[in-house]
Amino acid sequence: MSEQQQTLTIQKAIDLGVRHHKAGRLPQAENIYKQILQSHPDQPVALHMLGVIAHQVGKNDVAVDLITKALAIKPDYAEAHNNLGNALRELGRLDEAVSHCHKAIDLKPDFAEAHNNLGNALKDQGKQEEAVASYGKALALKPDYAEAHSNLGNALRDLGKLEEAVASYHKALAIKPNYAEAHSNL
Numbered sequence: 001m002s003e004q005q006q007t008l009t010i011q012k013a014i015d016l017g018v019r020h021h022k023a024g025r026l027p028q029a030e031n032i033y034k035q036i037l038q039s040h041p042d043q044p045v046a047l048h049m050l051g052v053i054a055h056q057v058g059k060n061d062v063a064v065d066l067i068t069k070a071l072a073i074k075p076d077y078a079e080a081h082n083n084l085g086n087a088l089r090e091l092g093r094l095d096e097a098v099s100h101c102h103k104a105i106d107l108k109p110d111f112a113e114a115h116n117n118l119g120n121a122l123k124d125q126g127k128q129e130e131a132v133a134s135y136g137k138a139l140a141l142k143p144d145y146a147e148a149h150s151n152l153g154n155a156l157r158d159l160g161k162l163e164e165a166v167a168s169y170h171k172a173l174a175i176k177p178n179y180a181e182a183h184s185n186l
Helices: 003-022 026-039 044-056 060-073 078-090 094-107 112-124 128-141 146-158 162-175 180-185
Strands: none
Touching: 003 026, 003 044, 026 044, 044 060, 044 078, 060 078, 078 094, 078 112, 094 112, 112 128, 112 146, 128 146, 146 162, 146 180, 162 180
């Protein structure tokens, strides 16, 4: 098999894994990513996506290890920096989380999710005004981003700007009517 054919086969496997992943079939996705890594241990997308699954199931230390390996192979992988920031945030390593969110944004300035996640890490650091600015950037890029509207509401609430917070929660619910967290925050 030529290198090009092998690359296409790996890409097809990754695509299949991602489809399972997006559909919430984590065990199937995990198996595919692990199969890829058996034959190609330095495949950065498979390492990253396996790390994302680890984060989703609460194994943030494992997620940090896997995503760090992916970034050692592919340092300009914006999505991996963003997801590493999420896992680090869950571990309470906020300075590192902020740093990786900034790296993701430096690599991909229009990355709304990274702006949102930067806001979350800044909020956890007690930097509410900076968090509000990050959520604002996320929403400027992606106005229908319900989670960013809800997160903005939380930061505004913490700043005592209750009317603005309520408006943010209502925007989140207008986009995603069954959004339980926004209902609860409201």
